[in-house]
Amino acid sequence: MGKANEKKKVKKNKKIRDNKKSIPSDVFAILSIAVVLIRLMLTGIPSYQIDMNGYYAWSRYLAELGPKGLYETFHIVYAPLYMYLLWITGIIAKIFSLNAGTHVYLIKLWAVASDLAGAYLIYKIGRKYEKERLAFALGIFYALNPGVFFNSSIWGQFDSIYSTLLVGMIYAFSVNRKMTAVLLYSLAVLTKPQSALLTPLGIFFYNDLFDFSQITKEKVKKAVKETFVAVAIGLSCYFIVINPFYYHMHIYENLKSTSVVKDFIAESIDYFCWMPNLYLASVEDYPYATANAFNLWTLLGGQSIEDSNTFFIFSYSTWGNILFLISIILAFVYILKNRKSHFAMYFSAFFIMASAFTFITRMHERYLLPAIIFLTICVLWDKRMLIPLGVLSICVAANQWYLYHLSWKEIYWMKRFDPVAIPFALLTVILVVFSAVLMVRDIIAGKKRRRNRGL
Template identity: 35%
Template sequence: MRAKSNPTNFSNKEPQQNNGKRQNNNTQQHNGKQPQMNKSFGNTSNKYAPVLTVYFVLFLILFIIMYRLFINKKLKISHINKKLSIALLLCIGVFIRISLSTVMEGYSGDMMLFNNWASSAAKDFAHFYSSANSSDYPPLYIYVLFLIGKLTSISGLSSYYSILLKLPSIIADIGTAYLIYRLAKKYISVESGLLLSVFYIFNPAVFIDSTLWGQVDSFFALLIVLSVFLICEGKTVFSAVLFTCAVLMKPQGIIFLPVLLFEIIRRRNIGLFIKCLISAIATAVVVILPFSSGQNILWIFKLYAKTISEYPYASINGFNFYSLIGANYEQSSNTFFIFSYGTWGIIAITAITLLSLYIYIKNKNKAFAFAAALVQIAGVFTFSTGMHERYLFPALVLSILSYVYLKDKRFFTLCIGYSITIYANIYYVLFGNSGVMNSNSHSILSDGISFLNIILLIYLIKILIDITKKNKLLNLERIE
């Protein structure tokens, strides 16, 4: 989701209202022609792009070396104060992100739109969706923007609105890193927790989205991670609450809902299903009700329908199968080999979900919840339609936590792979001077990253099938 406004330099003034219509920088249509991409994001931000890429390459090289030394027991960190170390790492992570936020104000269209929504929510929260400047975002994140709007209305804080808009995602980055530390400490070792936290905190594939772009995918990813974590802890009803919150923040939350259903199916408990359903409905009512004054009873469904219908394309700058075959911004209703792109997308979602269910049920273990969630997002991003460049973002933390729970070192290869593809895809759109991006546009980078995402998905499936076969053999040995 993105605004159709040209990159601009920000002032402390409230941005233009744009007649209440949400627009998209990369999906503008001009007299039926293909959508066009702005030729630059802005000189202020572009000059830092090469430095960021150099840092990313050095980061990956250094971390791979550290990881190899660590698993070969040539790198020991047993003599340091663990609690002090994680606290210091988290503080450095916050400091770096705040500092970068002052250097780059973010993707101007999105930042202007978030600022506008925050101001509108702070002025008239209850009538936010019925106002002329209504949002096409679902309601949950509007609560956060409401708080930011109230803070920016304070005279001393008004000039820091850019940092305040990014702060929830920055906090989510740090919260996710700390959760990684705690889980890795519990299931592997303290040293592994520190190492994996470092990987997440200082990974440019993470902060390019939250800190440089200014998007909210980190906040969304944290909701997903906490939802799946609660499944692993056996707290399925509470997981249903957070999954509902994720869907109420972004429609993409629906991609992960099957994981909750897998656990309910695994436990074969109709009472649990009813409890989860009631909890989900109650959560939805609580979140939606404050915005419902004077609205049609079906307003929330119309909002989701409108949001989904805004992007009727095979791919929207998402480097996946459709981008690889030249279908970026191709209408999803167009035919590709018998069926439309949209139909192929539905077939892909169905196949991916059935595969995830098979792996989850076959292993009979809730520890596979993170891996199932990873299959869902990686598979849907790679082979479903309507994918933006940022939608793969949760795959990075899900691959890390799949490694933690299943202890298969091949997941770390996926961590590296998804760091590369997520970073490259976001970088290409955020900093790229690519001119026109349409159904015929190709580049070595876009095709290479698209192909790599397909390879990573195949590799992920192979890993899980291998683990499933191994567990089956172990079970047979126990029976014998």
């Protein structure tokens, strides 16, 4: 028994030493270049035409006429941050007289660059925890993950941009760079509204509000000061990003007055409601229990069914909100019990994003994508997460591929109880339930440990 234990220790120590070894610079360079070249080649595959036609038109408009009038001319449900990237692309295409195909290719490259930045972040996080080799392998896996590259290189969407910003936010919190985290969070929300799903975690990480041990007057003063700075950063981001695109909405028209003070108040209210109104309008575009997303409501026949309809006592929408609220509470309790665990930080983020996609109504086929990068990072601490990561990647890729495939037949909505969608929707639900069980078991085990210690 002694020799067997000794061998296990030697083997374990060898694994730790191997993980700590750095990647040879030539290997790092060759593999990184290979990944970039593969992604560049994949980006030449035709896009999802409906989405890309819009991006192309907006990019050309911005290059010709600038931001004023863009949101009034087109039906745009995205926040303006991505519009800046389309603006830059349009200017480049105009200066060099690029054809439409090259213009579209350049539009896609922003999201591709974000994928590669996300892969590098995975590597950077792993290197911080002395797991450089594993992190490098996971970074390559992420960059070449079909669920990831289908979204950006093929479909032409930009969900990876806000996903990378949110990972950067959590990483910034983990190294105690709170203001950087606030900046990244603000930019993520100004890219796509789904970023706001991580607001509860952001609040928890930011002020550590629920740790009442050793509270001092100095700590309270510091927290108040940091909060003011954080609010200032958020407001500054909002003003800078929104201002060139802003136009008066109905709120201003209803409240405006000949009084300078009243008119200023009306404009201020209208200004701060501008982006929330934009996001609410986007939600109203597809008021269905599920809008081509392979999730719980696909299994229950909610495809293209208005979420205000009743489903067993309550509406689809109410059930979705209840189930997601339970998920948020579970994630919050889990992170509260594991406040010093970096694994718990990323796993909670994964769980929230996956639960939102699975339970909230009006979800689209691409909205599970951000969960991939968070779960990939979790593998740094627990290699068993490779199995759920594989399942997640397959589900994300299948959901996007199927709708992309249907679009070439000019079919843009899958059928209720679609035979292709059902098995992947079931896998997604099982994955989320499995993750919830893991969290509950961890919470219960933590209570038992504290009870045994007499705490």
